Each structure stands twice: as structure tokens, then as C-alpha cells.
Amino acid sequence: MDEQVDPSSLGIDTSKPSVARMYDYYLDGKDNYQVDREAVDRVAQAMPEIRRLAWENRAFLRRAVRYMARQGIRQFIDIGSGLPTVGNTHEVAQEITPDARVVYVDNDPVVLVHGRALLARDDNTAVATADMRDPASVLEHPNTTKLIDFSEPVGVLLIAMVHFLTEEERPYVMGSLRDALPSGSHITFTHATRDGHPISTVEQIESVYAMTPTPIYIRERAEIARFFDGYDLVEPGLVTVDAWRPDPADPAPEATYWIYGGVGRKP
Template sequence: MAEGGSTPEIDLTRPSVARMYDYYLNGKDNYQVDREAAERVARAMPEIGELAKENRSFLRRSVRYMARRGIRQFLDIGSGLPTVGNTHEIAHEIIPDARVVYVDSDPVVLVHGRALLATNEFTTVAQADMRRPADVLDHARSTGLIDFTAPVGVLMIAMTHFLTLEEREGVMAPLREALAPGSHLAATHVTTEGHAPAAVDQIENAYAATPTPIYFRNRSDIALFFDGFELVDPGLVTIDTWNPEDDETDKPAKQVGKWLYGGIGRLS
């Protein structure tokens, strides 16, 4: 099921982080402007392709973890372009009628999502910017798929690092306040720790050319995005060490440069 409406206008003059991510994953839904920006990132982070795949693996482990604990509805914020192992596919392996709402600000995601999910009654896609959490929540409610009086699994995979620390509470607080006890938040975030400042600067400069600049942080600052949630074991760790259920299907890779911290928080 997908929301109706006219085809949104696509800006091809600036790179899109969703299409750059698609390029990292060897996808085909990207343009020259995206590839050029992605190559600038790759020069500073040569393992970016493997890291993007490992980030998707973390998403799948997170969805399984939440579904096995009774989460029956998921809000995937900044979902990106469709790829193998989407949130709804993983959730439906465990809960066949799990409900999933994908949200992304990129119009290309909306176009592809509509095509992919047109006949799926439990899943839909909406266009909204995470910096406007009221819009995100309103779109989720309007689909009829998300009931905020029951626990929700919120996914912000590789998304919180596009927020400034000043924006953090203005985005995270409305999301947190809308959630019922028992809800979960899964997030990953790039880190400065263990990396040369020149490499971090080069990557930040590449993203500065997009509508969504990126901000690398240390673990303490990343942990702030989980304020109000209780981190489940093993806590906030590099994603190559986050596998609390010993998930063999998406067992973490061990050599991805440790560029990303990740974790799941539970709302009491």
C-alpha cells in the first residue's frame, strides 16, 4: 500500500545521500552528481562499500531483535532506496502481518517505494524530512498502519549523524514523546574515534555539497541521541560487535574500519 499523489520533482543538480548510499551498495538508482560525491567520500574511506553493506546487516539484525520481542510495527526514518533485505521483508519473516512505514525526504525513494509496495497491504512509503518530526509522525498516523498507543520499532539507521547537536532534541524529543512504553529505537552514527582528522574532514566536506551535511562524533555525543531510552546489551558499540542474538544470518563482518557506532534503546 502506498500513498497517492503526483510524481515528485527530482533535483539532479545536487547529490542525494540516499542515491549516494545506493551507489555504495552497487545499486543503479543514482546519477553522475551522486557518483562524484560518493567517490570523494571513498577516497577518504576506501571501505565505504563494505561499511554500507555492514550497516544494512545491522538494520536486519535490529529488526529481527525487535520483532522477536513482540514489536509488530516499524517506522523506518531515512529508509533510502529499496534494496534486498528491506525492513518489511525481515519483519515479515517473523511476523507476517507486521506493519512498516518507510519515510524519506528524497523524491526518488518515494517513486521507487510506490512501485515496490503498490500491492503490499502492510507496508507503505511517505515523503517527509526527519528534521520535521511532526510531519514524520503525521504521515505515519495518516497511513493507518502505525498505532502509537502500542510499541513501535523506530529505525534511524545512518541518519542521526545528519543532525547538528543543536537540532538533536528538537527532533528526538517529539519522536520519543509520541512512542508508547516498550518501543525501541535503533540507530547508527559515524564516529571520529580511531580515525585521522584529515580523513574525517574530507568526508564531511564531500557531504557539505549535499542538502544534508554529515557530522562525525565521539561515542559520548552519539549516546545523546538515545536520551530517554535504555540501551539494550551490548549497549552502544561499533556495529561489528553488535550481535546480541548471535545472528548467523547477518553475522557482523570484522574488518569494516569501525566507522560506525550502533545500538538499540528501549523506552520504559
């Protein structure tokens, strides 16, 4: 990002790392600041494969969106979408359904700045500034209600997001989203796991994110599965993302085994 521009003029706080900007740096983007890069470097000390994990996560997103589009889903809400990069949700969905509608949701002002460019190019794509911890602000945002018809099935994405929810927040946030969705809707998410990894490494990663406005909670598979309460899991269920319907035509990086993913269908 052009650091000659005063970030405060855009409502951007550079005193603390931003999860969206950190993720942008994981993906070799340029929309980040020194504070974000330093935080990523600390995560990389504990988890050298972090950038590979980010690309692995993006590959899962593409496969999940393709799957949902092929099930007839024509409208999507991408919560915590982060900064635009190659293979955005609307691009993937519209390859299958050209008139697919997508609302990107994030609470980072940098995302809003870039989102305005998306709005100018695609009438079927919108950006909503809202926080997943307040589901009503997501579901009732004017840009959401403009594009999303809640009488028809919706695809909801929470990619690398639900691990920022506390156990107390989980039932309310996930329940509110589930209750708002009609039958036939799908939800997909990825969540970092502590399974198979040293506790010291997990604690080091959590300590870095504790310095951001959004601490991370790295959980075991059984805990993560509860985020799918009320949905029927699509085969192969909740698995490490490398094992979820791998696509030889769109290969992912070598597996890191750091993140679970799945897709659920509301009965």
C-alpha cells in the same frame, strides 16, 4: 537509473548529490546519477572501505529489526529509509511476524517513486514523504497514521541518519519522537564516528557531504550516546556495529569501526 528520462519531470534535483542516491551507489545500486557517483568517489578517496561500511550497516539493520520483532514489536517506522534494496525492513520483520506493518519515510523523490511499487504489493507497507527534522510531518503523515497504532509499541529506525542532525536539532527531533512513542517502544540508529580515525580523513568526508543538502557531523561516542537520552540501552549497548549481537547465520563484512549502533527501549 535511466538517465534518458528527464529527472526534473519526477521532481529530482541532479544539481547536487543526494544522500539517498549516494547510499544506493555505495550498495552497488543503479538508482543514482553522475553527480552522486562523483561524490561517492570523493568519499572513497578518504575512506576506501565506504562500500564495506554500507553493507555492514545493512547487516546491523537486519539484526536490529529481528531483535525488535522478537520482542513483540509488530509495527515499524523506518526514517530515512533510502532506496529499496535486499533485506528491507518489512521483509526482515515479516519473516518473524508475517503481518508486521512498516512505514518507510524519506524526503527524496526517487524513494517515493520506488515506494509506490512497494505500496502496490503489500498492504502492510507504506511510504511517507517527510523529513526527520520535522517529526510531526513523519508522525502525522496519513500513511503513518493509517498503519501505525501509537497505543501499541513501535520500532523506530534511524539507520545512518542521526549524523545528519546538528546539535541544536538533536534534542527537538529525538525528544519529539520519544514523546510520541508508548512504553515498550524501541528505537535503533547508527552514527558515523571519528573515534580512532585521522582528523584529516574525517574532515575530508565532512567536506564532501557539505556539498549536499544534508551535511554530515561525525562525532565521538560520548556525543552519539546522547541521542539515546530517555531510553534503556539493550545489551551490548552503544558499540561499533560489528559488535552488536553478531549473527553467524547472517554474517556482516569485515568490520570498518567507522560506525556505532545500538537499540534503546522506552521504559
